[in-house]
Amino acid sequence: GNFVNKNGFQDEDGFANWSITVNPSGSTLNDVVVTDHPSSNQAIDQSSIVVYRTIVQPDGNIVKNPYFTLKEGTDYSVSLTTNPATGEQELKVEFLKQISNPYIIEYRSFVFVTNQPNQKLTNEVSVNGNNNVTISDGASSTVDVVVLDGSGTAVGDMGDIVFQKVNSENQPITGAEFRLWDKDKTTILREATVDENGKLTFGNLPFGDYILQETKAPPGYTISDELMNGKKITISEATTDATDPTPIVNEPNKVILKKANATGTALSGAEFKLEQNIGGSWNAIRTDESFVTNQNGEIEIDGLLPGDYRLTEIFAPPGYIVNTKPIPFTVAETAGGQIPDITLGPFINYTxxxxxxxxxxxxxxxxxxxxxxxxxxxxxxxxxxxxxxxxxxxxxxxxxxxxxxxxxxxxxxxxxxxxxxxxxxxxxxxxxxxxxxxxxxxYKGSVVLVKNSDSGDKLSGVRFDLYNEDGTIVKRDLTTNKAGEIQVTNLTPGKYYFVETKAKAGYKLNSAKIEFEIAAESAGKPTRIELTAVNYAKDDPNTPSTNGNGTNGTNNTSGPGNNGTNVRIEQLNLPETGDTDNAIWWASLGLILISVASISLLRNSRRQH
CATH class of the missing domain: 2.60.40.10 (Immunoglobulins)
Incomplete structure (x- = not known):
């Protein structure tokens, strides 16, 4: 049977339009592959490929059904390979299901022409499949080029241009992929990958302007905005005759970490480790490199492939706390093939x-x-x-x-x-x-004064005044309680003394100064100063001698405090309130004075006589 027919024409815009009728005999076929080899003076527009169901007219003529098309990826697949230097192409359309009806494949191609007359476009198509036996058929078609100026044609002498992919240090890099569009960026004319030397040749193309687009960057590099969107290039006699390739520079994608203190000042000297999430676990990578912030407080990491990463500080800048909080980030490729730069932070080191x-x-x-x-x-x-x-x-x-x-x-x-x-x-x-x-x-100082009798009894009701060192009274009429105590708090550092001003009834007044000192400093809460003073009963035969000072009794400290020294006792000749021995003393003094006066009068009388 007849398995393939082909025809074509050039439209008013200059495009060559091709139509391939597959299985016009309506045979039942499996694994059908349609292969088309257009002449090198045209470039198939892959986006224009459509597979139609058909209608068989009463006269046997087969036409497309414009309302029913097959779905690419479900009903058929397309592959198109192009030699970027010569422009030779191979188109394969593979039917993914058994067919038993005719189908029509339509597409258009961009036309390259020179200024020579009688130029033609040719197309050779073949069909392979099986129906218990392998079948094969072929057809060819020729179209005269009649439109020399349109959006579907490029006219001029044929030439080429050679590119080389390099990094910022002019070293060749591989893995970049490119597309070459017509000057209006409507039709892809070439697609190719640079070779092991980073080189790529686009040839057998008319002199003129084209659009060069980078679709994939080398690993660890990114595509510039200009090349992602499409950069204008010109094929000319100069590019055709050039001995050196035209360099296309790729910059590595960058991750920049900024480090600062809490006030925003950049910090140098922070060191980090870099880890990548591989299979759900974090693994240290690029361990032979040091990631340390520079004088601007920045780390730049170049050439990371798409993936999940994190930076963790291991040494802080001098004087700062290591911030161990991991800094995660993701390197991702956009639909346009770019790997955008990433800026992290500023991340803070604290004091x-x-x-x-x-x-x-x-x-x-x-x-x-x-x-x-x-x-x-x-x-x-x-x-x-x-x-x-x-x-x-x-x-x-x-x-x-x-x-x-x-x-x-x-x-x-x-x-x-x-x-x-x-x-x-x-x-x-x-x-x-x-x-x-x-x-x-x-704290302030505190003191307790305990008043005892000579027999050890606690004496209440004994009254004291408290003075500071220069004799200024601090507190008056401090009176011992039932426990014989006077407690004084909130004393500022300095020297003080107590003076007894009233003894308990039946006891002799102890008029000695009871000195103590509130220390100027203490390691923590100071110990309370404890003082004791003794009063003797008036009829006590064991009353200590006053040595003519008119006082009796003893005073002393017990326990820590008072700056670690004993209280100094100073005897004072003060009246002893309530002491009856004073009357006898005054009476004796009066008798002595009377006796002296009488003797003096007698002597004066004898002299007169």
């Missing part, structure tokens, strides 16, 4: 910060305390003072162990010399936050 509040024992905030921040070698790092709200903030601390040491207390408070230690970690995932230290407490 350490602490905050604390200076308070007294009652929780009131204290201003004016001065602290030093010292490193592990006790070298001064910073000084800071508590503000009106007692708040202390220290920022920009490098990783390490520190101590916060008070060097001046708020006015009226004891210097707390106990260091507060804290550590800024070497690494942290993300922002380490602010370390909150506990309240930093300043």
């Amino acid at each position: 350490g910060s602490i905050v604390a509040v200076k308070q007294n024992e009652s929780g009131e905030n204290l201003a004016g305390a001065i602290f030093e921040v010292r490193d592990s070698e006790q070298k001064l790092v910073k000084r800071v003072i508590s503000g009106k709200n007692g708040r202390i903030v220290v920022n920009n601390l490098a990783p390490g162990t520190y101590s916060l040491v008070e060097i001046r207390a708020p006015r009226g408070y004891i210097l707390n010399t106990k260091p507060v230690t804290f550590t800024i970690p070497d690494e942290q995932e993300g922002n380490p936050g602010i370390i909150q230290l506990g309240p930093l407490v300043n």
